[in-house]
Amino acid sequence: MRLFRSTARGDHAATTRPPSISGTVIAEVRKLRVDLGGRTVLHDVDLQVRTGEVLALVGPNGAGKSTLLGAIAGDVVAGSGDVLLDGAPLASWPPLQLARRRAVLTQSYDLSFPFTVRAVVAMGRAPWARTPAEADDDAVVDAMLRRTETAKFARRGFGSLSGGERARVALARVLAQQAPLVMLDEPTAALDIRHQEAVLHTAAERARAGDAVVVVLHDLALAAAYADRVAVLHGGRVAACGPPAEVLTGELLSRVYRHRIEVIRHPRTGAMLITPVRKRGVRRGIRADSGPGDLPLEIATS
Incomplete structure (x- = not known):
């Protein structure tokens, strides 16, 4: 059942980027170590992120899930090891090119200025300014507002929304960025059951279209239902990684x-x-x- 609606016209504008070849390694960490606050948060982590898949990162509080997501995104500095994007060191990518390759949804949705909902979603199109893709901006924004069921308050101020509504608008912004690597940090935390299912359904749709999706989850049932692979983190290490039926024992x-x-x-x-x-x-x-x-x-x- 489709929970976040989309239309043929909007989807066409939102999928003009050629899909990636399914199963291609788009991002990889090798022997990654991250130190934060005087302690080692990640220890010698090896992990591959592949196109055409939803990869769920699960584990208890403090296991290193968000830190690993941040390291893959380039927002957390590695102490040692390698982080690669499309086979090249992450640090070698200029910021604009990096923004066109990966989109990140963080846990915080606060804004300092009174932007409208539509303006927030349109921010996701910034990496494509002054490129041929800029012609699709309005159609893409409209499509993502519809897909996340946020079009009905597109003209409202972002600050006037509830926590769950803000989460859906933030997701729409990330989807509007049209990056082949989508990274979501606890996207279902503020949502009711219906919208939790809808977010993961949308993530699975993106993977089926050829993108790579990495999502941090606390809900193991959602991970089992929607992830193609699950990485279980424990004490800053990957305790197991593979299909849910094999890993979630x-x-x-x-x-x-x-x-x-x-x-x-x-x-x-x-x-x-x-x-x-x-x-x-x-x-x-x-x-x-x-x-x-x-x-x-x-x-x-x-």
């Missing part, structure tokens, strides 16, 4: 998240269901199952 997830996690198949659809294991008990002071080698966690519920 109860044993690995229980160890990484330090809490017992069960992975089962839906009896009707066969979809992967990923859930924490909870002991039955009184509503207040439920004692959760402990992760391997950890003390139990006390969970107070209201």
